[in-house]
Every structure is written in structure tokens, then in C-alpha cells.
Amino acid sequence: MDHPIRLAARQIDGALKSVADVNPAFMTATDKAAALVEIASLEARVAELRLRVTADASDVAEESGARDVGVWAAAATHRRRSDCAADLRLALALADRPLLATALREGAVNFDQARVIATALAELPADVDAALVDQAEEALVGYAARFDPIELARLGRRILDVIAPEIAEAVEARHLADLEASAQHRMRLALRALGDGTTRITGLIPDASAARLATYLHAFTNPRRDDTDPAEPTLVEVRAKRASKPGEPSSGPVPYGRKSAQAFCQLLETLDHSRLPIHGGDATTLVVTMSLDSLRADLATATLGNPAPGDSHDRITADEARRLACTAGIVPAVLDGQGEVLDLGRSQRLFNRAQRRAFALRDKECRAEGCHIPAPWCEAHHRHPWSTGGRTDLADGMLLCSHHHHRAHDPTYTTERLADGDVRFHRRT
Template sequence: MDHPIRVAAQVIDGALKSVADVNPAFMTTPDKAAALVELAAIEDRVGELRLRVTADASDVAEESGARDIGAWTAAATRRRRGNCAADLRLALALADRPVLATAVREGEVNLDQARAIAVSLAELPADVDAAILDQAEAALVAYAARFDPIELRRLGRRILDVVAPEIAEAVEARHLADLEASAQQRMRLGLRSLGDGTTRITGLIPDATAARLATYLHAFTNPRRDDADPEPAEARRTPHGRKAARAFCQLLETLDPTRLPIHGGDATTLVVTMSLESLRAELGTATLGNPAPGDSVDRITADEARRLACTAHLVPAVLGGKGEVLDLGRSQRLFTRVQRRALALTDRECRAEGCRVPAPWCEAHHAGAPWAAGGRTDLADGMLLCSHHHHRAHDPTCTSERLPDGGVRFHRRT
């Protein structure tokens, strides 16, 4: 005689076969709504029963030589191993948490909510008293009547504030200290040139550092007024990831090298090496950095080098025909902080026609003769341009004209 659980599975299977050919298109709207809720509840209760069997099925894995019942289930049912492993963890958690298991069995908590509650309870420190743990379990199960899994996870992170406020702060402090120590050990950052003009950055950094970076990037990507964007339609189509990447590039260009650690006997700088002909011509290339033997050499266009020379703290090494250094520029070519403040007072925003990007988000540009052509870093020769229009100013496919009000208008070369 079959076990009652198998009999129940056969009854459910038979009931499903009886409606296999029924078309739900002919259901009324209220019937569809009710059926969706009822079937979801049944699905969760069947899932709980499967997990209940899973928790006591280690003998099945032992008999077949499988690593555990999760691995056996993945092979026997052709399911993803990761999903089966997650099911096993939840099954074992429910076996240890009778209040939660009963709530799932009776349909008061669905499986997604149960996972959120189980993870929240597992994240509580091991030295938390068992009675407090039971209170936390009961409280989260009660919250499941009103909150979805995401909200339950948020509540779970602060559940000690509810059930044990007298120890919550100390426990959280220890937990955060452990997380921060772990983050310091696990953080990584790698840069790999892809050979197509881009470099892939991969990393893992502490949350506090990531929050600071996000705040800095937001200063560049913060939405402006509707009339501030010279190309509003294009800006709306720009993916957020590209905006963030552009902001990251701008952030690096605005770093003050005098605030960085001493490197090689001088404040950290980056050398751009190019020929005198490339410096003066519209075409040409430059070498970026001072690579060590064996390192790859990064190449950029001369136009990009001239643009960087306006704002970035770079040292331009200009070479003559025989490779001798004709000029090793210094940071005096950059607009000083005082000059920047003066430009902010006079310009107030990007000077490109129709652009309203505010001064704090703009870059100082040599409006007269460019630095590469011997221009001077004088206040009278300076103007503020947003990053978009600063690129246009150094784009060989664009021309510009000064307007009577001191602004600048850009055109595509024809």
C-alpha cells in the first residue's frame, strides 16, 4: 500500500490531468483572478510538502552515492543544481523552525516569504539567545500577512530592534564590524585592456566606499532642468550605465594630484608623450602614461591629449624630430581654483549656445589660443564648458564660432 504522501501526489496528479485540456480563455474574469490566487497557494503547499520530504531524504542520496539530496534531485528531475541546493537549505531551515514550517504548511506564508524569513534568521549572530531567536521567528511570520519577501528581508535585518531592543545595537555593531573586516579582506579591483579602445574594470569594494563613489557619480549624472540639456532627446536615450561610465571618467579627470600619495618622487601625475607635429596638427597620436618594461602602451589621439591638457593634471612631454624633450609642461597651464571661482561667477553655466549645465559641473577651457598652440592660462582666455561641449571643442569634426554675448556655437564640419 502506498504511503499517504504518495497517495496525495497521485490525487493531485489526477486532478491536474482532469483539466489538462480545459481552455482558461473561457473563464470569467473573477474566476481567473480567484484561480490564480488558489493555484499559487496550492503550489506553495505542495512545495512545502516536497521540502518536508527533502529534509528527511538523506538516505536517498546515500543509497545512490550522491553528494546530498539536492544533487540527487537535480539529476533525477533534470533541474538546475543551484535551485535544488537552495531548496535543500530551505528544507533544512524549515525542519529547524517549526513555527515557520507550520505557517507555510497552512498557507499563511508562501515559499518566497519563507526563504526571506529563513535567511534573516540565519543571519542573526550565533550568540543570540534561543528564546530571542524564537521571538524573531514568530514576529517575522506574523509580518508575512502584510509584507512581501523584499520587505520581510528589510524587516529581518532590524528584527532585533523589535524583539530585543536592549541588545540590538551591540549585536549590530559586532555584525557590522565583522562585515567591514570581511570586506577589507575580500575587496579586489582589476583592470584589463580589451584591445578595442576600452578597459574592463571588475572589482569588489566595501559598501561605504561604493556609497561614496555613487554620491560622487551622482554629482555628474544628476538630472538637470528640462531646458538645460542641449540635446534632450539624445540624453533621454542614453543608457544609465553609459552616463555612469562617463561620470566616472569625469571624476578621474577632476582629481587633484597634489592630494594623492607621492609616487616616484613627485605627486602622482600622468605623462602624455607626443611629437611637436602631432601637438600642432589636427591629426596624430600620443602615448599615455609611463609604462614599465613589459607593460602595454596606451595610445590616445592627439585631440584627446589636447582636451585633457585643459583640465586634467597631466604632464605633456613634447618631443622634437630626434626624440629630444622640447617642453615638459607643468600644472601652471591649468586654471587655478581661484580662476575657476571667477569663471563660475562670470559664466555661471556652460557657455555653449543653449546649454544650461551649471558651473560646478563644467570644465575650464582655453577659449582663445589653445594650450597646445601656445595659449595662455589667463582668466580672459577662459570659459566654462560642460563635458559634452568640451569634447566638441576638441573634436576635429566640429567647428565653433564665438557669439556676441561671449558664448560659443558648435557646427559639424561638412
């Protein structure tokens, strides 16, 4: 005789087959609404039954030689292994949480809510008393009648504040200390050049460091205007337009993700190189190598650092090299036709900290006409490029924000010195 669970499964299957050809278009709105709620409740009960069987199905995995029943289920039902593994974890959690399992079985909690509650209970610190865990389970199951899974997850993270406020802060402090120690162990960062002019950065860093980075990026992005004059595109937009194919639509407002990436690049350029570690016998310095002809040409290239033969991701335009030469810690290495070094600039030749302070006192903000980006967000710029004999002194220097500093080195623009010392940009026709 068949087991009652298998018999129930066949009965459910038979009931569904009996309505396979029924068209819901002929249902009234009231019937449709009631059916949707009833079917959702039924799905929760079926899910609980499947998880109940899963929790006690280790013998199925043993008979087939599978590592666990999750792996076996993925092969037998053609589902994703990650989903089956998650179901196994939830099944085992429900086996230890009869209140939550009963709520799922009776339809008081849906499948997604049950997963969120089980996760919240599992993430409670190990030293929390078992009675408090039971209280947390009872409270979260009760909240499921009013809150969706996202809201339940928020409540779950702060459930001790509700059921045991007298110990919540101390427990959270210990939990955060464990998380911070784990973050220091798990932190990773990797850079991979894609060969298309970009490098993918992937990483995992502690929350405190991420918050600091976010604050720094906000310092760069907050002063930016969102309504850039369409008649005066930025250098990024000019390059994007050059790279676009004929007939492609022009880009709209700059997405926040791109703004953050631009801010990150600007942050790297404003780091105080004098405070970076010494390695290889020299301060942390980026060398830009280019020929004398390239230095003087409008359209040419340069090399960053000392790449291996055949590398292409360390190539930049001469325009970008000339702009980078205004930044402390960037050393221009100019070669003649035989590859011999004609000029190896030193970081001392570039604007130093005292000069930057003098610029801030004198200029107070970006010297581009109509721009009011404050001095701390600006970069020191040579009025006359170092490639044409410009001097690194106060008379030949000025402050420009990152946007206008790029524009100053953009060959599609000319500059005009105004009577008050500001600079006006003109797009070449």
C-alpha cells in the same frame, strides 16, 4: 507497500492527469480566481513536502557518492545546481523552524515568503536570544498574510525594532560593525580592457565608500540638463553618430547609467593629483605621447601611459589629448620623427590651485554662452591651445564645464569670443 509520501505523490499526479485535457476557457471568472488561489496554495504544500524529504535525504547523496543531496537533485531532476543548493539550505532551515514549516505546509506562507523569512531569521546576530528569534519567526509568519516577499524582506531586516526595540539599536550596531569589517576584507576592484575603446570595471566596495562615490557622481550629474538642444549635440552624441551604421535610429535622451559613467570620468579628471601617492619617483601622472605632426593635425592619435607593444586600448585621438592637456596631472610628451622627445610638459606648467581659485572668483561659472554650471564643477581651459603656444596664465585661461570643454576640443565646432569674454560655439556646416 509504498510509503504514504510516495502514494500521495502518485495521487496528486493522477489528479493532474485527470484534468490534462480540460480547457480553462470554459471556466467562469469566479472559478478561475478560486482555482488560481487554490493551486498556489497546493504548490506551497507540495514545495514543503519536497523540502521536508530533502532535509532528511543525506543518505541519498551518500549512496550515489554526491557531495550533498542538492548536487544529487540537480543531476536527477535536471535543475540548476544553484537552485537545488538554495532549496537544500531552506530545507535545513525549515527543519529547525517548525512554525514556519507548518505555515508553508498549510498554505499560510508561500514558497517565496518562506525563503525570505528563513533568510531574515538566519541573518539575526548570533548573540540574539533564542526566545527573541522565535518571536521574530512568529511575527514574520503573521505578516505573511498581508505582505509580499519584498515587503517581508524589509520587515525582516528591521524585525528587532518591532519585537525588541530596547536592544535593537545595540544589536544593529554590532551587526553593522561585523559587516563593515567583512567588507574591508572582501573588497575587490578589477579593470579589464575590452579592446573596443572601453574598459570594464568590476568591483565590490564597502557601502560607505559607495555612498561617497554616489554623492560625488550626483554632484556632477545634478546640474546637467536633461533636454539637450537637438541642434547642438554633445561630443559623445557626435561620436556615437559617427560610429553608428547607416539606417540606425538616432539615440534618444541620455540614459542615467551613461550620465553616471560620464560623471565618473569627469570625477577622475578633477582629482587633486598633488594629494595622490608618490610612486616611481614621481607624482601620480598620466603621460600622453604623440608625434609633433599628430599634435598639429586635425585627425590623429596619441598614446596614454606606457603600454606594452601591441596594446590598442591605450590609444586616444589627438583631439582628446589636447583636451586632457588642460587637466593638471596630464603630461604631454611630444616626439619628433625619430621618436626623440621634443617637449615634455610639466604639471607646473598647467593651471595650479591658486589660478583655479582666481578663475572661480573671476568667472564664477562656465564661460560658454548661456551655460550656468557653477565654477566648482568646471575645468580650466586654455583659450589658445598649448599645442599652438598657449600660455598657462589667467589672461589665457577660462572656466568651462565638462560638456563645453569637450566641445571646445571637438573639431566639428568653432568658437567665437564675445565682448563680455564668454564663448559662443558654432557647429561647422
